[in-house]
Amino acid sequence: MxxxxxxxxxxxxxxxxxxxxxxxxxxxxxxxxxxxxxxxxxxxxxxxxxxxxxxxxxxxxxxxxxxxxxxxxxxxxxxxxxxxxxxxxxxxxxxxxxxxxxxxxxxxxxxxxxxxxxxxxxxxxxxxxxxxxxxxxxxxxxxxxxxxxxxxxxxxxxxxxxxxxxxxxxxxxxxxxxxxxxxxxxxxxxxxxxxxxxxxxxxxxxxxxxxxxxxxxxxxxxxxxxxxxxxxxxxxxxxxxxxxxxxxxxxxxxxxxxxxxxxxxxxxxxxxxxxxxxxxxxxxxxxxxxxxxxxxxxxxxxxxxxxxxxxxxxxxxxxxxxxxxxxxxxxxxxxxxxxxxxxxxxxxxxxxxxxxxxxxxxxxxxxxxxxxxxxxxxxSALNCAVNPQACRERSERLVPAPRQKRILIVGGGVAGCEAARVLALRGHEPAVYEKTDRLGGNLIPGGMPSFKEDDHALAAWYAHQLKQLGVAVHLNAAMDAEAIRNWGADAVIVATGSNPKMVTLEGAPLYPAADVLLGRVKAGQDVVVIGGGLVGCEIALWLREQQKTVTIVETLPKLLAINAPLCHANSDMLAALIPFKGIDAITSAKVTGYEDGSALVETADGTRRVKADTVIAAIGYLPENTLYQKLRPELPELYLLGDARRVANIMYAIWDAYEVASHIQ
CATH class of the missing domain: 3.20.20.70 (Aldolase class I)
Structure with a gap:
């Protein structure tokens, strides 16, 4: 090399x-x-x-x-x-x-x-x-x-x-x-x-x-x-x-x-x-x-x-x-x-x-x-989303655990992978159970657009790290409360991610964004994206690159109003790319129905009909913490991480996992 x-x-x-x-x-x-x-x-x-x-x-x-x-x-x-x-x-x-x-x-x-x-x-x-x-x-x-x-x-x-x-x-x-x-x-x-x-x-x-x-x-x-x-x-x-x-x-x-x-x-x-x-x-x-x-x-x-x-x-x-x-x-x-x-x-x-x-x-x-x-x-602080130790090399230095614990991690997304990596480096014995066939969680659908290729690279890095560290990774392995109780863990980390929020539109070809990104659903030529946050804008840009006709409908007065990237260089560029690429954006509006191949969009000026053979819901996520709530009264050392605790961004999933995993004794 x-x-x-x-x-x-x-x-x-x-x-x-x-x-x-x-x-x-x-x-x-x-x-x-x-x-x-x-x-x-x-x-x-x-x-x-x-x-x-x-x-x-x-x-x-x-x-x-x-x-x-x-x-x-x-x-x-x-x-x-x-x-x-x-x-x-x-x-x-x-x-x-x-x-x-x-x-x-x-x-x-x-x-x-x-x-x-x-x-x-x-x-x-x-x-x-x-x-x-x-x-x-x-x-x-x-x-x-x-x-x-x-x-x-x-x-x-x-x-x-x-x-x-x-x-x-x-x-x-x-x-x-x-x-x-x-x-x-x-x-x-x-x-x-x-x-x-x-x-x-x-x-x-x-x-x-x-x-x-x-x-x-x-x-x-x-x-x-x-x-x-x-x-x-x-x-x-x-x-x-x-x-x-x-x-x-x-x-x-x-x-x-x-x-x-x-x-x-x-x-x-x-x-x-x-x-x-x-x-x-x-x-x-x-x-x-x-x-x-x-x-x-x-x-x-x-x-x-x-x-x-x-x-x-x-x-x-x-x-x-x-x-x-x-x-x-x-x-x-x-x-x-x-x-x-x-x-x-x-x-x-x-x-x-x-x-x-x-x-x-x-x-x-x-x-x-x-x-x-x-x-x-x-x-006024310099850090790094994927490296919690950046600019904190001394204070965040990993310390060997005083005794080895068997730690069960339910969920192989970013938070679960980071927790497993840190625990293994400290001398614990983590095991990851992931219900899908791949580690990475939301990195996988999120990384499907060509401009998000490094999300997949990060998922691949985690897979490589866990393999090198000898962490037991079980794919296609869903865990329920009974299986967790019987596993014999000294500590359990629940990192079960989140579920997409959905709307009800009777008769509409309506799908969550992840299903379209992962190819489970093939988008048609005319697409309406409900939600003008980060996921909605990025999937719209990705579909436009495929020559689709795309319309974003956002209830707030502007795109990227609540969950835009913290850095304005990112959010400003993404917002500018939407009209530049020919994506229509209807703000202060709401999709209220679907009929005759069109989404019905309620605006301040009345109802607009927007042709749509595919409607994508990109209106956010809800924590999936059912397992945690069931186990909380029973297990003495139980942790909740990632989107399962609070839907946020990749940085906080990694940082929170690093913090918890670096202090399990």
Whole structure:
């Protein structure tokens, strides 16, 4: 396997910094990983070291601020090398020394600020700033333009921040960023930069801020200290706060490819040692934070354009977890380094497992963004939906059980599988009884659309893990209360999932969504989907890909109103795809009947008849906890997990199972 992927494990370099392989950890917001004085807390140290231990050649930290006066940030927010430099160096030095023990390198990502795109939960009461008095991305506010003196102060702070990073043992820095519409990118994009001084107007003027940052760091740290740049080639902005979709014809209001390539040439000429390439902007943030609805390797074409235009290394991220895709990108000259972000949240040992040929053991990222961007957005905390230990490596470390217990797990969905995995790792003897012929529960119907393939990959990973751990798995094995009583378990976990909610429509060809997804029922040409939540919208998109005529009927005023993905990059893209793909959506409406081949839809304007040879119910699920309720008065150690306890998402099924299974003594 190492021979097959030999190119990925070749040594390479960024400036004077040698890298042992072609893998980098992409920068991801380190919310929760800093302390009140701007240093790295123990969680942050453990988090990055775990990825180095897993074989990653280059660790790039998430964003750290250099300025807290002009664009103010609440502390603790993220590490800051200029807030209390002595404390920062003390904590960061512990981090870098541990990273180097694994022959990995580490760059500190330094940010000049977020400007108009600061997420409101992180903004607090602080006034947003920008190059010009332009609208904030999220709030009904106009940003305050920076003065020339403030720009100069931020430049000086970059130099100080990089100097402290070098003292702390970092091997280089990455500048955040002429990318994603952050502050430096706002200066680079004419839509946002309406200045008439030396920082506005021509492309060279709009890049002046980024150039001065580089010059100051090289002045303070020396010409040989590597400085890389996070860089977006194209913005995909249709209008203020409106992004374009893949394949959509539109007029670019932000940075187009021609200007993006020219800017890349200039940035390389200025002396940046590498460009870390992607596309997108927070106005179109499903590009820079790609959900499962974006294709894998979506940045490869843009990275290749940059690679052909510059003479410095190019780093490429963007759903690059498929090693075949990564190998192809590298061998075809699209990039020099493969950057993995969320895949290393999901599995910090990705690189070592790939090197050893253990690809089936790599836990897949499902691009749900629930634990990462979603939690950053809502709670200022970085985690991972499929890996409960991410950013909690020490506190969630598994401890061997004091004595082995025989534990019966009823249900082989996500919660049951995770509980079995954790119990086996701790030394217990779990056994899983699943009533169907396959592990995975709702991952199986949920993963049927092509854009949800990683749901099936996660189910396959669980099957592989349980086999490797020697867990007894019984398929096509329904359990009743009597069988559970007679099994002789020391503890019982009930993870029996949920049942779909249904409506009554006399005479209608009405089916639950899972039956259609699993092929038990073949949908006709004209389909009405009752329910505009996540399942309803995704099955509608899947059927539309099959050239079906699809109409969604939702009782609430908008789609994805109650159970949308936590991360808006996912929900916003899915909501935008519905009309773009030609799916009709009738909101504030209800299907009240069926006659003569049509669904009767009650709206504020009266009853509409919608042709339908198939009607799909996608209105949610109800917990199936009958067994638990029967056994609850009898069994002294009984647990209820997954949808059987509370219908939620994959993340909470996994997290709750990990929590319970890690503490059964």
């Amino acid at each position: 190492r021979d097959k992927y030999a190119s990925l494990f070749e040594e390479t370099a960024i400036g004077t910094c040698r890298l042992k392989n072609r893998f980098a950890m992409a920068p991801m917001g380190p919310l929760g990983l800093g302390d009140a004085e701007g240093g790295f807390n123990q969680r942050g140290i453990d988090y990055y070291v775990e990825r180095a231990r897993g074989g990653t050649g280059l660790i790039i930290t998430g964003v750290t601020f250099v300025d807290n006066r002009i664009e103010q940030h609440d502390m603790p927010s993220v590490p800051c090398s200029t807030h209390n430099s002595v404390h920062f160096i003390r904590t960061a030095r512990e981090l870098t020394e541990k990273i180097h023990a694994y022959d990995s390198k580490i760059f500190l990502q330094l940010s000049g600020g977020f400007g108009r795109v600061t997420i409101p939960t992180n903004l607090g009461e602080h006034p947003p700033v920008a190059p010009s008095p332009i609208p904030h991305r999220w709030l009904d506010k106009t940003c305050r333009p920076l003065t020339r003196e403030e720009i100069h102060e931020i430049v000086v702070q970059f130099g100080k921040g990089a100097f402290h990073a070098k003292r702390a043992g970092f091997d280089g820095v990455q500048i955040h960023a002429v990318h994603e519409g952050y502050l430096l990118d706002q200066f680079a994009i004419a839509l946002f930069n309406q200045r008439d001084d030396e920082y506005g107007g021509s492309l060279e003027n709009r890049l002046r801020f980024a150039r001065e940052v580089l010059m100051e760091i090289k002045r303070t740290c020396g010409a040989d200290f590597p400085v890389t740049l996070r860089y977006s080639v194209k913005s995909f902005i249709k209008d203020w706060r409106v992004g374009a979709l893949p394949g959509e014809a539109f007029s670019e209001k932000g940075k187009d490819v021609a200007e993006g390539i020219e800017a890349a040439r200039l940035l390389a000429q200025y002396g940046y040692d590498a460009l870390d390439v992607d596309v997108g902007c927070y106005d179109a943030w499903w590009w820079n934070h790609p959900p499962m609805y974006q294709e894998k390797g979506l940045y490869i074409p843009y990275a290749k354009m940059v690679r052909e235009a510059v003479d410095v290394p190019v780093i490429c991220a963007g759903r690059m977890d498929d090693p075949e895709l990564a190998l192809k990108a590298l061998n075809e000259g699209a990039c020099d380094i493969i950057s993995l972000g969320r895949p290393l949240l999901a599995d910090p040992e990705y690189v070592n497992k790939l090197a050893a040929g253990h690809t089936a053991a790599i836990r897949p990222c499902i691009s749900c963004q629930e634990g990462c961007m979603g939690r950053i957005q809502e709670y």
